[in-house]
Amino acid sequence: MTIQPVVQVTGLQQGYGQKIVLSDIDLTLKRGQILALIGPSGAGKTTLIRTIMGMMRPRAGQVLVFNQAVPDRLLLARIGFMAQTDALYESLTGAENLTFFAKMQGVGHEEMTKQLTYAANVVNLQSALDQPVKNYSGGMKRRLSLAIALISKPPLLILDEPTIGIDPELRRKIWEELHRLAHDQGTAIILTTHVMADAEEADILMMIRNGTAIAQGTPTQLKADYQTNSIEAVFLAAGRQQDAH
Ligand SMILES: Nc1ncnc2c1ncn2[C@@H]1O[C@H](COP(=O)(O)OP(=O)(O)O)[C@@H](O)[C@H]1O
């Protein structure tokens, strides 16, 4: 029996109106892998995430999630999603937001307290759970959005810029939890970042620049291929190659 990838993108082209934003994107994400989409602002990372989530129909090519073509509403129950822009109920408390989204993701009454405690713990929000979200700082809202993505322990996590506005100590803790989820529980994780340090934590990288993948592979492979010891140098070298073409 062959093991199906969790996410399979083939020959994807995507855009808005006349504008082409992504071309020739191919990627495979397996169970237990962490994939980081890395690239500067405007590269097309969020557009790719939205397409994998089924929020935009592929203009060309194919996107399969758990072997189903997207969009597929039923898939959403199996995906923990953190959007780049927080979508929270400002007048509700952190705990109420978590409970609301947990119910939507099918978390049962018996597990609710345990899951809520777990998710709030990962992002250090325990002490703020009873406050309305309108009193939260920007960083606290990001953390709550991440907790919401984690709350139902989904087999696929899709996180758009999860480390923005997170202090280094908490960032470390979040990475440890993402590693544990992927490597111990088999969770598949896609995240976007423009922070090179995040790239080092991922199992596979896809570097995106001007809507195309300029380099793809494990951090070790990429550094060897480009004969350098930093991911940032790989990105710059791959970018120069793209410009030369
Ligand atoms: N709703 C939209 N309508 C038109 N263009 C958009 C829209 N959203 C993003 N874009 C454009 O698509 C490109 C890629 O954007 P995006 O996917 O948000 O990049 P990233 O997440 O890497 O910063 C940019 O040029 C951006 O201006």
Ligand SMILES: [Mg+2]
């Ligand atoms: Mg983005």
